[in-house]
Amino acid sequence: MTSRTTWTAAALRAWLRRPWLARIGVVVFLLGVWEIAARWLIDPMFISPPSRVFMSLDALLETRGVPAALRVTFWELGIAFVLSVVIGLVIGLPLGLAPFARRSFMPIILLLYGTPQVTILPLFVLYFGIGPASKIAFGVSHGFFPVIVTIVAGVQNIKPILLTSARSMGASRYQILRHIVFPHMIPSFFAGMRLAMTGVLLGVLLAELYVSTAGIGYFTTLFTQSFDPTRLLGLVALLAAMAIVLNEIVRRAEVHFSRWHSE
Amino acid sequence: MNASTERRQRLASRGVQAAFLIVLIALWYVATTRWRVSPLLLPNPVPVLSDFWEVLTTGEFIDDLRVTLSELAAAFVIAACGGLIVGYLVSRSHYRIRVFEPLFAAVYSVPIILFLPLYVLFFGLGPASKIALGASISFFPIALSTIAGFGYVERMLVIAARSMGASDYQLFRYVLVPAALPIILTGMRIGFTVALLSIIGSETIASLAGLGHRIVHLAEAMEMTRMFAYIIFVVAIAAILNALVSALEARVRRAR
Numbered sequence: 001m002t003s004r005t006t007w008t009a010a011a012l013r014a015w016l017r018r019p020w021l022a023r024i025g026v027v028v029f030l031l032g033v034w035e036i037a038a039r040w041l042i043d044p045m046f047i048s049p050p051s052r053v054f055m056s057l058d059a060l061l062e063t064r065g066v067p068a069a070l071r072v073t074f075w076e077l078g079i080a081f082v083l084s085v086v087i088g089l090v091i092g093l094p095l096g097l098a099p100f101a102r103r104s105f106m107p108i109i110l111l112l113y114g115t116p117q118v119t120i121l122p123l124f125v126l127y128f129g130i131g132p133a134s135k136i137a138f139g140v141s142h143g144f145f146p147v148i149v150t151i152v153a154g155v156q157n158i159k160p161i162l163l164t165s166a167r168s169m170g171a172s173r174y175q176i177l178r179h180i181v182f183p184h185m186i187p188s189f190f191a192g193m194r195l196a197m198t199g200v201l202l203g204v205l206l207a208e209l210y211v212s213t214a215g216i217g218y219f220t221t222l223f224t225q226s227f228d229p230t231r232l233l234g235l236v237a238l239l240a241a242m243a244i245v246l247n248e249i250v251r252r253a254e255v256h257f258s259r260w261h262s263e
Numbered sequence: 264m265n266a267s268t269e270r271r272q273r274l275a276s277r278g279v280q281a282a283f284l285i286v287l288i289a290l291w292y293v294a295t296t297r298w299r300v301s302p303l304l305l306p307n308p309v310p311v312l313s314d315f316w317e318v319l320t321t322g323e324f325i326d327d328l329r330v331t332l333s334e335l336a337a338a339f340v341i342a343a344c345g346g347l348i349v350g351y352l353v354s355r356s357h358y359r360i361r362v363f364e365p366l367f368a369a370v371y372s373v374p375i376i377l378f379l380p381l382y383v384l385f386f387g388l389g390p391a392s393k394i395a396l397g398a399s400i401s402f403f404p405i406a407l408s409t410i411a412g413f414g415y416v417e418r419m420l421v422i423a424a425r426s427m428g429a430s431d432y433q434l435f436r437y438v439l440v441p442a443a444l445p446i447i448l449t450g451m452r453i454g455f456t457v458a459l460l461s462i463i464g465s466e467t468i469a470s471l472a473g474l475g476h477r478i479v480h481l482a483e484a485m486e487m488t489r490m491f492a493y494i495i496f497v498v499a500i501a502a503i504l505n506a507l508v509s510a511l512e513a514r515v516r517r518a519r
Binding site: 019105115227229232 | 273279280283303361362363366374376379380385460463464474475479482490497501502
């Protein structure tokens with residue numbers, strides 16, 4: 001009887017020590033600290049407890065213009081992502097396949113990739129206006145470099161023996177592309193898409209925060225200046241959720257499509 | 264392929280790079296002089312270069328540069344200390360790694376620049392909000408790489424050192440640190456780059472001083488020539504800083 005109870009106690013302790021449970025515990029603990037600090041310790045002009053932020057999410061969504069702003073940001077992210085991937089492919093594939101072009105232009109691309117583009121953010125606004133076009137363009141400027149870099153690396157990493165044997169068996173250029181280059185590029189292509197999503201999120205949100213007349217940047221500025229932390233936190237939380245969902249979709253796709261290649 | 268063809272190819276690549284640059288500048292020049300692109304959109308390269316020279320020689324950049332660099336230094340030091348300590352503490356047990364690593368990775372995947380309005384609300388428009396934002400953004404790659412570095416040291420090495428009677432300090436100094444250092448250094452370089460980016464970014468969006476603020480100020484005043492000169496200056500500073508950090512990283516890697 002006693003051995004039985006000790007067994008269940010040990011099992012209970014093992015069950016309690018599961019990492020995901022502790023992870024939830026950490027998050028709940030942090031939310032609790034935030035709740036207590038916001039309710040009793042910090043000036044309510046600056047922070048609002050998570051319970052109130054959550055409760056007023058529907059009030060936020062009823063604020064005139066906020067749903068439209070979220071929709072606009074979502075479309076900006078989507079269009080910038082698609083454009084980044086297409087541009088990255090169009091530049092990356094030829095660069096990866098032609099060694100001379102690669103050696104000539106890759107250093108330039110890596111140099112551009114390494115510079116903080118945010119210094120030319122005012123130029124994007126000047127050229128593309130303060131509407132969605134400048135956000136999309138700025139997002140693309142962050143998104144297409146990682147696609148190029150990973151595509152080039154992916155094409156470069158194809159084992160030469162595969163290309164040589166295909167050629168010696170008389171494969172045409174199209175057949176080599178279709179049956180060797182494309183299948184082997186898929187893992188790096190999806191890795192590039194994941195990095196592109198990170199870059200596009202950064203670029204579009206930076207541009208939104210910098211200048212915006214109806215997008216989420218307008219509302220974050222408005223809520224900051226009117227000391228309305230409840231709605232500001234709610235809006236930021238919604239955007240963070242959007243970013244997490246988009247990142248997760250791309251990451252899942254990467255894991256899914258790279259499986260065949262992993263062994 | 265023999266050595267001389269290889270060298271000829273490398274020279275040809277350099278030639279293509281130089282030609283690309285020259286064509287770009289020539290197009291810029293022709294666009295402003297012949298094709299009548301408005302100087303409000305694209306100023307002529309010659310005055311831009313003379314402005315750049317003026318900015319360099321008069322030293323008017325010093326105040327803004329000092330603000331940006333001190334923000335960067337403070338943010339990076341905070342992030343490095345915090346990231347190294349937290350990362351090391353987490354890496355000491357497999358259980359803690361499994362609890363905290365996914366949490367950090369999840370937060371790292373959110374674009375933290377989103378929280379800039381909150382930082383401005385809490386810390387004001389001055390340097391404090393930039394330091395806090397830069398430190399929080401660069402904390403995550405440093406902490407994650409510290410966990411990866413210390414957490415996955417081969418057990419064989421640890422057991423061997425222990426069985427030969429290594430003390431805790433000796434184990435740390437001669438086994439753990441050399442094994443973890445390369446990964447940590449990569450994380451610190453990434454942390455530095457994102458700190459620089461987020462500090463210039465937050466100066467661009469909301470600030471009172473600094474290089475990012477100067478560029479926005481000139482853009483709003485429509486002083487395009489001066490603004491292009493400053494853009495060249497900031498890009499050069501960023502390139503120099505990144506090169507310095509990479510060189511430092513390579514140096515530490517060799518000396519370990």
